Structure formats: C-alpha cells, structure tokens
Amino acid sequence: MGEDQRLELRQGQRLILSPLLQQSLKILQLPAIELKEYIDEELEKNPVLETAEREPELPAAEKDDGSLDIEKLAEHFAKEGSGPDTYEERERGKKPDIDYENLAHTRYSLEEHLLFQLHMSDIPEDELKVAEYLIGNINEDGYLLVSVEEAAEKAGVPVETGVKALAVIQGFDPTGVGAINLRECLKIQLKAKGLEATLSYKLVELYWEEFEKGHLEVIAEKEKIDIKNVYKAIEVISKLEPKPGLEVNDSEVRYIVPDILVEKDENGSFRISLNNEGVPFLKISKFYREMSQKANITLEEKKFLKDKFSSAVWLINAIGQRKKTLLKVTAAIIEAQKDFLENGTDYLKPLALKEISEKIGMHQSTVSRVTAGKYVQTPKGIFPFRFFFNVKIATGEGGPCVASRAVKDAIKNIIEEDKNGNMSDSKIQIVLGELGFKVSRRTVAKYREGMKILPAIKRKILGKMKGGSLQ
Template sequence: MTKKTSLEDHLVWQLRMSRLSEREESIGSYMIGNLDEHGYLGISLEEVCQATGATAEEAEQVLKQIQFFDPVGVAARDLRECLLVQLQNLGLEGSLAARIVADHLIQLENKRYDRMARELGVSVEEIVQASHVIASLEPRPARGFEEEEIRTIIPDVVVEKISGEYVVFLNDEGIPRLRVSSLYRRLAGQQGEEEERARQYLQEKVRAATWLIKSIQQRQQTLYRVTQSIFKFQRDFLDLGVRHLKPMVLKDVAEDIGMHESTVSRATANKYVHSPQGLFELKYFFQSGLKSGNGEDVASESVKDKIRSIISTEDPKRPYSDQYIAGLLSQESIDIARRTVAKYREAMGILPSSKRRQPYSRK
C-alpha cells in the first residue's frame, strides 16, 4: 500500500532532476512551496525576489522552467498563462487557439463565436475547432494531486530476463479495451438534410472517441519506450542490485528517446515496475550522483545503501559518527562530506550516533 505523491513532492523531485544551480533550486523550492490548492503561483514574483534575493530575471527564468514541469502549466499566475503554457508545450504557440486564449478568453467563456470569428478574421467553424483544443487543456494543474489516498500497488510495467536479455512488458490489465462502435461510424457517415445535425453530432463524438483511444495507445507506447531507456542505463541494477544504480536524470532518458523532459516525467509519475530486484517506482531510478575516486559517478541510492550497511554492522555501544562513515566511504573511493552522510542518514530515518548508542550493561 502507498500514499499518492503530493504535487509539491512531485515538483520538488523534478526540480532536483533538472540540473539547476543551487541558487536556482532554492528559488524554485520557494515558488513550489507557495502554490495554491489549484497549482497556481499564489504570490507575486516581486515577493519571490524579496524572499530569496533573486533578480526579476532569475525569478522569471526559474518560473518558466517550473511551468513546463509535469503537470504542464503548474505555477502559472492566472488561467490565461496556464493555458498558453500548455499550448506552447503542444507546439501550438501562435495558433488560433493561442490567440483566442491570449485576447478573447471572456468571449470564449460566453461562446461569442461569431464575434471572435469577425475580430480574428476566420470562420466560425475554425473558432469552434480551436475551442475544442482549448477545452482539452487542464485549467487546474493540481487536479490529479488533490486527494490523498491509500492504494494497492499494481505494477504498470514488468521486466523479465528471457534468454539472457531483459524484456519489457506492459501490464494492460488496468487499461480499458476501447473501440468505436461500427454502428455509430455508419450513422455518422449517413447523408441527408434531416439527419445533418445528428450526423454532425455523431461525427464529433466519433472524432473525440478516436482521439481518446489514440491518446491511451500513445501513452502506453511512451511508457514502454521510457522504461526500455531507463533499464538500458540501469542494466547493472537488474543484474546486481541497488548498489549498482547509476546516476541518471530526466534529460538522459529524454535525449535517448527524443522526447521532452516533462513527457518523461509525466510518463513515470506514479508508475511502478516489477523487476528481478523487486517492485519499484519508476522515479526511483532517476538518481543524483557523487564523484568517486576513479572518476565515475555513484548514484545517491547506492551510497545510501552502503551507509545503511555500514550502520547495520556497527557496535551498538560505539556507533559510528557521520564523519567516520564518510571516512569509510572514502576508502571505497566515494568522495562524500559529513553533512551529506547526515542528510542521507536522516532521509532513511536513521538516528544520529548519539541516539543510536546503547548503554553498557552492568553485571
């Protein structure tokens, strides 16, 4: 059983995976901490600058990056900006839909199609088509994160070793088997003046159903490609376990499969994989790294596993300090500061040495 990831956790994870500077990450964290319940930025950029010491240019740059995280449009300052960011992400910047959102949003809400058509110099049909595109956007980016719930984990993907090679399988059990009724397709194609309105209505519904089916198929194909790419990078994990995880960020997978980082993030959100090493959230495999003495990067989760192992073997009457653990890791060519050991230890819920120490027994 697991709790659904909160929007803040989801965004902070992406922030840490975005290769921003420490200063930019601090600015971004402050913004994420000030989103309202719908996913909009609840404070002005002036307030962000005052609180973080950022310049207006720095704050704007970090905000733009966050707005293209998953869910796209999050941290927008108003509905217009939220929708425009989503259209830009779809490659529709400058489109008729974008022009409507930018300058005619109130008219759209009131369905003043004729007036918009005249002012924009297009047909009413084009306005209607653009309005369908806008209607498919998400005006409340936080919608998918609003309810915290306990749920049973069912893997979305399975990785198995077959004839010496790892093969990715999608778990389609929870995916509905959808198809467009042949009867409605025939009715949508019928001719005749009396049936014209009904035919147009059916054609619209058939198009919407077809789009939904293709979207589900595309989403599954994206999940398959992302999972394949993850385990191309993390093959050693499948063979040897957690200590052999490699540092990997969203950009690595995005570049490998030719997709945007937000697409990769969206594809892995709340998705689980069953592997020869157990059940894991796909996000688990995106790891920051530390430099080792031999010049290779070591994944943070691998270092955590080593720290956990070291502490498990200590004398409970003389537990190891964070500084001593850092020294032991340096003997394994892992360059790590004491404060980083402390951060990893706390993340694993392990107490400091002063609180792990057990008193000597008196005989």
C-alpha cells in the same frame, strides 16, 4: 496542424492548447488505474465508443499538415484490430504475472514527491542544497516547519538563495505546499489559479483578520460592495485545500498497480510489456459508423456523430501514443539500469531525465509526464519510475560516478551495523571512502537527515534504552 490539434498563441504570446491536445497530454500522464477510470467515463459520455476484445493497431493516418485523418481512423477503429503490447517482438509468449502480494508495500510520501520534482528541476547547486533541507522540514500537511533564514544557515548559503529555493518548491505539486501558514497556503493556491485580481485574494491578502473573525459586513463596507459578493468570494476560498500535503501524504497504504512489467526471458534478456489488466480496449461502433453514412439523417445528427467520432478517434489514438511512448522510455531506462536489474541497488547508475530524453529523441517534458506517478514491476521488485533517476556522486578524482541512492544505502548499512552508536558522520565519511565513495561529511549528514536517522549521540542514548530505534 488541423483545427482540432492546433496550438494557438494568444495575447502576450501565451501558448494555448486545444481541448483535444490537452486530453492527449492528460492521458500521457495517467497511471493504469486512473486511465481505466477515465476510459470508463468516456464510454459513458460517448455513444460511438465501444469496448473491444483486442487492441486496435495505430495506422499511419496523419495528413500532410500533421493533423489526424478522422475519417480514415474512424473507419479503421470500427474494426477490431490486434495490437501487441510488448516492446520489440511484442507478445511472443505469456506476459509476466503481476506481483499482487507486493502491491501494498510502497507508500509514496510527500517528501519523495517533492524531492523527485526538485531533482527534475534545473536549478543551481546552492539552491538545490537548501531546497533539499527545506523539503526535509515540510510536514505531512504540506507546511514548512523552519524559517528560510534557518534553512539557509544550515545549508551554508545566503538567505537570498533560500528565498529562491522556497519559491521553486512552492511552484511544485501539490499546489500550496511549502507555505508557513494557512494564509500563505491559500494565497499560493489562488495565485496558481490566476485569481490575484479577485475579491477572494483580497480577503486573504488584505482582510485576513476580518475574514477569520467573520466580520463580513466590515469587508463589504470597506470595499463598498454587496455582502453577497463577499459570500461568493468565500465560496471560492472554501474549495481550496487547507492541507495540500494530504493529497500525496495519505496515511493509508496505497495499492500500487504497475504500468510496466519487466521479466527476464530464457535467453537472459529483459522483456518489457505494458500492464493492460483491467484497462479496456476501445473501438468505434459499426452501428453509428454506418448510420453516419446514411443519406436520410439530419444535418444536426450528422454533426453530432462527426463530433463524437472525432473525440473517439483522438482518445483511441492518444491511448495508443501513451503506450508507445511508455514502452520506448522504459526500454531506454532498463537499458541504462541493466546492472541494477542483474545485481541490485549497489549497481544503480546515475541517470538524469535529460539523458533518456536525448537518447530516444523525445522532449524532456514528455519523458517527465509519462514517468510521473507510474510504477514498474521488475525481478527486483516494484519501483516508481523516479527510483531509476539518480544524482551523480563522484567516487574520487578520475573515478567513476555512482548514484546517490547507492551512497544512502551504504550509509544506512553502516549505521545499522553500528550497534553502539559510535559512528559519527565523520567516521561514516571515512568508511564510505574505504568503500569507494568520496563524499563530504556534510553530504553524509544531509543524506542521514534525509533518511530521518538520528545523529550518533542520540543513537547511542536510544541504544541503551529498551526498544531503542534508529528512527
């Protein structure tokens, strides 16, 4: 691979990504709004970058070793090209309008964020069961409200399994989530930053009581160090997040801008397009391109321009690759969930990230990156990409599998129709069986609790009270 694109193996065989490859991975993950902000920052930093009226096409400009041909691409991107932004026969007609009225109707909760990461994890079924219970008992600040022992007992698994499940959750984003108290939360964050061997970690691990009481001189004396070092360690801790859940669990409604627009054309086919609204197209400045080719510029100026051209080419190429990947992944998802788009939630099929990655020949981590935190506008509404990935639930021996979301919707509908609060989990299980969903009573209880719906006896009491609620 080229020098800028290189993957390196350092001591301990740890994979190191070059800065430009890290940039490419970051761009792949950015949703539309954040991509616009990132591009605006790059336009400020890099003088050879300019906005273009139309999108440049990506030519085949790779060398035999897989690196980018910077010179060829810099020359190409100095011209304004036009790139289609729909899948297949792109930009044949008018792009679908964005449904602005519904942009604020989606709130991305911490629980949803954690469950999505959990269901993308490859962990045993017993760990998955207790992990779902643990996530359901994490508050909006990101702290765990139950003990591992209680969670394991509720899930009917050994405590050791609960410990493993919690370790998985504590590795999720946002860092620090799943801790039982502030001390553990800070330790998780310091570990994630690789700071276990620092004084900052010692303050939390060994000197928590002194730290809380402000007895900094005592810490300095015990460690035989200058108190200035203690202050520096505290400064590191002060930059950590004491309430990690708030990064996701914002109390305000978030305005969601879809990255992908899906509409049905006159032939009844679904047409997919990228939402480029507000995201500037980029090109390389002809002025600086011509300047770099002049004989009278200094070596220092030539090196400066070469570096800026390289950075600009990588950025434009990374944005183009993000688009191609996003369209390809979306097309596979839409194909798999076509029945849902035609008929609604009851027709949502079980779908795993692995199925999509295998179908399009892409690594599972790439599919995960490009779909995380992004939304798609469909004829049925605006949905996060994670909505389309569902756990399989068997409907009976030899019968088809259905998506867990369809089972949850059925449970919710049954309870909403039960005005008197008579439908216990066992009765709901029977009704689900009549509807074709063969699930256990425990599964009914788990899904009901996950939707924060009270058990039958409490619903019955609330039903007799004025203004009673299912929630």
